Amino acid sequence: MVATTSLSELPERVERFDRVQRVAHWANAVLFGIAMATAAALYIGSLSALVGRRELVKDIHVIAGLALPVPLVVAAVGRWGHAFRRDLSRLNRWTRDDVRWLRSWSRDPLVRAGKFNAGQKLNAAFTGGAILLLLATGSIMKWFDPFPLTWRTGATFVHDWIAFFLFITIAGHIVYALRDSDAMRSMWRGWIPSAWVEHHAPLWHDELSREAEAAPPAAHSSARPSDARDAG
């Protein structure tokens, strides 16, 4: 380990997601839920037969789909979005270790993860691409008039397959969250135990420790003071 600082220099709890990120996450989750439920009612024959009201279900699906990127965009722009933008940048940047970790099917014990591991980075990129593709193909399906006819069939094809894989990755996202209550609760209350950080995101732990050393102790105001110096 090349860690330059010890655990005792970080407060017991550190902020993982700020309020803006959490609000954006849950707004996004609700819209995804509505879009996925209406998608199922439009797509799965036996559900379509039960729910009916195709025009209404379609309208709700389109509105939820169009609104879906809004919380993310609003959270990313403006002064309030600095933490979200920084996390987006973390998700975007892949190190050699990230690639090695994915190639080892997440088994390589020598790889130390940052705030996000390579699986989370891959999932974030896929989800981002999927949202853009669903938005574009859904728009072609809804407003098909100006486009060549084959585009409508092609857009339906892309929309269906992307949605199919997105169902799987979102189910996976929820399963992983349920298996790690600290991580899941951090999306609700914002903070996470620094012991969790040291175990699951050691490089981020190093980063936070360096920052804590460089900056005045008040930098982690959301967290409880953990030693006498902070208390003073």
Place this chain on the structure above:
Amino acid sequence: MSVAIEGKPIGRRVVLGMLGLGSVGVLVGGRLQDAIASVFANDPTGITSLLPTGGRFRIYSVVGYLPSRKTAEYQLEISGLVDTPVTLSYADLVALPPTRMTKDFQCVTGWRVQDVKWVGVRLSDLLDAAGVQDEAKAITFHSFDGSYSESLTLDQARRPDVIVAYSMEGKAIPARHGGPVRLYVAPMYGYKSIKWLDKIEVVNAVQPGYWEVRGYDVDAWIGRSNGRDDQPV
């Protein structure tokens, strides 16, 4: 301020790559869909029916419930400008000379189910049985879902490939496919093949149906209407 984040912008490349692949998919997706559908066409397990393989029915209903009627209670009424209004039970229909067809079902939104086995009675036979009067020009079809209606000109209705169907894929037509009795208008887009057929009314002018007042073409020839160029059935 915090230190710069290391690494290559691979996340962005994944997103851009997906957008590229997606664009190709929009351009060639129709043909890909057909290829995938033919691969999955013979799946006895039915597991692949949840995959977006195309080539399968999507169930559209314009009302908020699944209309259904028991075959024993089913009645088809033929009325309007006819000499003798006729009411047929399901058993009456099945007793008439059957017409069998194996033909595709093409939806105006793009999906197509190939080689569906249909059995029914020619609509023209039913019209002859009731006796169409001279001033009659068209047919209005009513569904027992209470909302949907359709239309055909008399000439269209007399085509041999227009049937009142009571069997599909070798079985009684299930409720979600419009059973017990639906119309199958082979040469036209699916919205013409009204489900849950209730009444056949002979009239003196075409009355545009449910989707037709909402913008679809009244003459719905496959490949020659609604701005589409699908292969005719």
